[in-house]
Amino acid sequence: EAGVTQSPTHLIKTRGQQATLRCSPISGHTSVYWYQQALGLGLQFLLWYDEGEERNRGNFPPRFSGRQFPNYSSELNVNALELEDSALYLCASSPGKVVGGGTSAFFGQGTRLTVV
Amino acid sequence: TQLLEQSPQFLSIQEGENLTVYCNSSSVFSSLQWYRQEPGEGPVLLVTVVTGGEVKKLKRLTFQFGDARKDSSLHITAAQPGDTGLYLCAQAPGTYKYIFGTGTRLKVLA
Numbered sequence: 001e002a003g004v005t006q007s008p009t010h011l012i013k014t015r016g017q018q019a020t021l022r023c024s025p026i027s028g029h030t031s032v033y034w035y036q037q038a039l040g041l042g043l044q045f046l047l048w049y050d051e052g053e054e055r056n057r058g059n060f061p062p063r064f065s066g067r068q069f070p071n072y073s074s075e076l077n078v079n080a081l082e083l084e085d086s087a088l089y090l091c092a093s094s095p096g097k098v099v100g101g102g103t104s105a106f107f108g109q110g111t112r113l114t115v116v
Numbered sequence: 117t118q119l120l121e122q123s124p125q126f127l128s129i130q131e132g133e134n135l136t137v138y139c140n141s142s143s144v145f146s147s148l149q150w151y152r153q154e155p156g157e158g159p160v161l162l163v164t165v166v167t168g169g170e171v172k173k174l175k176r177l178t179f180q181f182g183d184a185r186k187d188s189s190l191h192i193t194a195a196q197p198g199d200t201g202l203y204l205c206a207q208a209p210g211t212y213k214y215i216f217g218t219g220t221r222l223k224v225l226a
Binding site: 004033035048056058088090092094103105108109112 | 147149151156157158159160161164202204206208213214215216217218219
């Protein structure tokens with residue numbers, strides 16, 4: 001079974017440009033989560049999509065946005081890129097809401113975004 | 117907002133030593149997950165614990181979920197250089213935000 005796949009693996013953009021990152025969840029998973037991880041730091045929650053809808057977002061400016069498609073894959077868009085947006089962007093998927101908990105989320109390898 | 121605090125933040129030990137890292141929350145977890153992340157890679161799921169007081173073992177790693185489901189610990193016996201990485205705890209996905217702890221960065225010296 002294929003895991004979570006992210007593309008591209010590396011992305012270099014100039015300040016002010018836009019970046020689009022893609023994530024394909026594990027088959028059967030309806031929830032997709034996006035995180036930003038700056039070098040040497042922890043995971044900062046960006047966005048959570050489930051069943052095609054945005055369920056929650058972290059404390060990031062509106063230029064960070066995304067969407068989830070009918071096949072549950074997802075895009076993360078970052079507009080007006082700034083130097084401090086350089087980070088590893090991680091996507092995770094899970095089966096979505098499960099009564100009683102105990103479900104698991106799995107990560108992709110990430111997209112390394114560098115803004116110059 | 118549920119906060120997850122991990123301790124210690126950094127740990128550097130010699131090969132063969134034992135260690136314990138902790139994950140604490142201000143609220144009750146429905147379940148909790150532990151991950152290990154190596155540089156430049158995505159976190160890899162180690163275990164999910166669901167029941168208060170639950171203990172799970174994964175080779176030399178022992179995971180314990182507190183009776184009140186507000187804390188968890190990860191104990192590594194006879195650490196090896198391959199255990200080096202960032203250890204992260206997280207509460208159950210699909211409940212609110214899928215929040216991660218601050219992480220414990222472990223380095224095991226040969």
